[in-house]
Amino acid sequence: MDLVHALRGPDHRLLPAGGSKTGAAGSHPASRPGKNHQKRPAGAVGTGRKVIHVQIYSPGSHCRRPAAKTSPAADHQQQNLQAAEEERAKRVDALVDELAKRYRDNQISAAAAGDGWTTDRAVSLVFMEVKNSGVSSTEADYILGRVAEKLMNLGRFQVVERQVLDKLMAELKLSSSALADPATALKLGKVLSARVIATGSMVREKRNWLVSLRFIETETTAIKASLSTMMTGTEMAEIADQLAGKVAEKLRHTYPLQAKISSVDGEKAVINIGSQSGVVKGMRFNVLDERDIPLGQVTVTAVGKTESRIQAGKDAVPLVKGMRLREVQ
Known part of the structure; x- marks a missing residue:
């Protein structure tokens, strides 16, 4: 609350400005009721011969400060955020209900089908x-x-x-x-x-x-x-x-990206993984033989969602469809 503070004496009465705490009641001229003494209006405080009206802001008061106004655009944005959060909460609840049923029914998710080599998902x-x-x-x-x-x-x-x-x-x-x-x-x-x-x-x-x-x-x-x-x-x-950096480094070494060449055009080729698996432009892969021995390196030059384009390095062997690749650590 915003309060106007006043000095109070031992009897908890408001002292007049410049008054003494030890003065007896009525010792100050302003405190002596006279013939023409008028009753102070409610909400007034006496300080000498003057009357000061004190206004106090409090919850529920008729003089409460008006709330800060917001623009219609800000209100609309807040409503959208609230609606999005409510929708997200509904999706989480629905997901939890489904997962709980699978747990109780022992319906365990099987590993996604693949070719046994390709990192086709994060x-x-x-x-x-x-x-x-x-x-x-x-x-x-x-x-x-x-x-x-x-x-x-x-x-x-x-x-x-x-x-x-x-x-x-x-x-x-x-x-x-x-x-x-x-x-x-x-x-x-x-x-x-x-x-x-x-x-x-x-x-x-x-x-x-x-x-x-x-x-x-x-x-x-x-x-x-x-x-x-x-x-x-x-x-x-x-x-x-x-x-986070240390965990990411550990997981990268534990689960390096792996791919296969799906098409070849000279020293350029396309591999069967993209951004969905974590591939980024500039990433390098080793081309492996049947015993997982590196035959040379290739570099990613363009990335799509499920496939990427690569360029063979100077020391790489001729690229062939079906060749296996593993991320360089």
């Missing part, structure tokens, strides 16, 4: 149980959420939203401790169509952060990779960005 990942020490749950969620965002911005990783996982567990009445059970974690990962689940720990001691993660394949239940990294900093965003 690697899907879900962060399951990451225990924390010296880090609050809110801080840990923020860091992992930012890591997920950074990974997805690379275009070659898909990360299951934590909100979906939390809602699914609530729907299935599973506590967070249930994720410590490998069988439960793997089953949830498969239901969520995640190729990899990440579990581990996050420990903070002052400025030092130690993060240890294990990356487990849902299809084979094998630990495909592990990461243990020490970072220093006070800003959570900085720690999250460092961790």
Whole structure:
């Protein structure tokens, strides 16, 4: 509230301007009722011979300050954002209902059909149980959420939203401790169509952060990779960005992009993966023989959604349709 402050004496009466706290009642001329004394109007405060009207703003008051006006365009934008958020919430709820049914009915997603070599989709990942020490749950969620965002911005990783996982567990009445059970974690990962689940720990001691993660394949239940990294900093965003870079590097080495040549035009060719799998212009691939021995390198010159164009290097062997390629590490 905006208040006009006045000096009060021991008896809680308002003192006149320049008056003494120890003066007796009526000791000041202005405090002596005279013959022509007039009753002060409500809301007035006496200070000497003058009358000051005090206006107080309070909730519910008739003199409440008017709300700041917004433009029609801003109101329309806010309404659109609210509608989009409500629509997204509905989609998440519908997805959770479907996933919960699949979990209860044991309808586990099978691996996508392919040729056994080509990386025809982004690697899907879900962060399951990451225990924390010296880090609050809110801080840990923020860091992992930012890591997920950074990974997805690379275009070659898909990360299951934590909100979906939390809602699914609530729907299935599973506590967070249930994720410590490998069988439960793997089953949830498969239901969520995640190729990899990440579990581990996050420990903070002052400025030092130690993060240890294990990356487990849902299809084979094998630990495909592990990461243990020490970072220093006070800003959570900085720690999250460092961790995202280290996780991305580990996953790149663990799951390099693989492709096949689908058509050839001299030293140029087309391969059967594109941006949908994480290919970017300038990326280099090794051309492999039957024993996975590199025969030379090619460079991506143009990228489509499901295919890319490549150019053979000077040391590359003649390109042939069906040749296998693997991303250069």
